[in-house]
Amino acid sequence: MKDSEVIHSYLETQASRCFGLLYDRYSAKIFSKCISLLKDEVMAQDATQEIFTKIFLNLSRFGEKSKFSTWVYSITYNYCIDFLRRKKKQKDIFSDEMEKAPDVPDEEISDKVLLEMNLVQLKVVLDNIPPGDQAILLMKYQDDMSIRDIAETLDKTESAVKMKIKRAKAKAQQVREEKFTEQPI
Amino acid sequence: MRPDMNNFQKLLEEQSSLYEGAKRQKVQNNLLQTFGIFKFVGQLIDVYLPAMVNVIVSSMGGRLDENEKIAPPDFKNPPPDLGESHPGKISPELPDLDDLR
Numbered sequence: 001m002k003d004s005e006v007i008h009s010y011l012e013t014q015a016s017r018c019f020g021l022l023y024d025r026y027s028a029k030i031f032s033k034c035i036s037l038l039k040d041e042v043m044a045q046d047a048t049q050e051i052f053t054k055i056f057l058n059l060s061r062f063g064e065k066s067k068f069s070t071w072v073y074s075i076t077y078n079y080c081i082d083f084l085r086r087k088k089k090q091k092d093i094f095s096d097e098m099e100k101a102p103d104v105p106d107e108e109i110s111d112k113v114l115l116e117m118n119l120v121q122l123k124v125v126l127d128n129i130p131p132g133d134q135a136i137l138l139m140k141y142q143d144d145m146s147i148r149d150i151a152e153t154l155d156k157t158e159s160a161v162k163m164k165i166k167r168a169k170a171k172a173q174q175v176r177e178e179k180f181t182e183q184p185i
Numbered sequence: 186m187r188p189d190m191n192n193f194q195k196l197l198e199e200q201s202s203l204y205e206g207a208k209r210q211k212v213q214n215n216l217l218q219t220f221g222i223f224k225f226v227g228q229l230i231d232v233y234l235p236a237m238v239n240v241i242v243s244s245m246g247g248r249l250d251e252n253e254k255i256a257p258p259d260f261k262n263p264p265p266d267l268g269e270s271h272p273g274k275i276s277p278e279l280p281d282l283d284d285l286r
Contacts, residue, residue: 014224016217019220027213028201028204029201031200031204032196032200032201032203032204033197035200035203036196045208048204048212049212049215049216052216053219057223116192118192119196122192122196137193138193141191141193141194142194142196142197
């Protein structure tokens with residue numbers, strides 16, 4: 001049964017079976033993203049519950065303009081970013097720091113640099129870059145979201161998103177070099 | 186894990202496996218409980234809100250109940266018992282002009 005069919009069925013009948021299906025499909029993935037960004041298992045568990053509540057309360061607003069998974073992940077990232085923003089009292093986790101970061105190289109860093117890291121390295125790298133950069137890399141490489149979808153999720157322009165991806169890749173590369181200089185990739 | 190997954194997707198799978206058993210069940214139960222409460226509150230509102238509105242309107246001296254609405258008079262088809270004296274058919278008697286002088 002496709003996601004859209006389950007959603008229509010849930011909206012018509014409010015059946016807990018439909019809720020169960022969507023929960024089984026997405027809860028673990030939402031939890032995984034929350035744990036990546038919040039870095040705390042208990043907080044990630046609470047966040048998963050709140051995100052699911054949000055999803056089901058707003059299910060009738062899902063316009064099917066994008067895939068359901070994209071919509072679900074958008075809610076997840078925005079929830080985690082808002083949570084971290086409140087926690088750290090940061091004005092904007094995604095603030096454009098390009099002007100403040102002149103050391104970002106002009107040439108494009110290849111995706112290969114990120115995709116060739118093993119899981120241990122990737123975890124360390126993601127844990128040591130700002131949550132905004134981490135979220136944008138997860139959207140691009142974990143969820144295969146298009147630039148347009150990322151821009152919609154973050155309420156930014158497509159060119160701003162491209163710049164942020166470039167900057168996030170540069171930071172990831174920098175952390176990898178700092179932490180794993182003696183180890184082969 | 187599928188072989189065509191990249192390292193980011195493998196990380197997702199690995200972290201997802203932390204969310205199994207009791208944790209998964211606990212969150213699901215909490216959610217079902219929350220939705221149950223929402224449903225109950227929704228039903229309460231459905232049942233009691235119109236009644237509450239009626240009480241408030243009545244206490245302010247208004248009338249809202251559809252069943253108690255007074256039908257407007259039908260001047261074209263007067264009820265038979267009113268006959269010719271129905272105000273829609275015959276105007277009130279004009280005062281005698283002599284009395285006015």
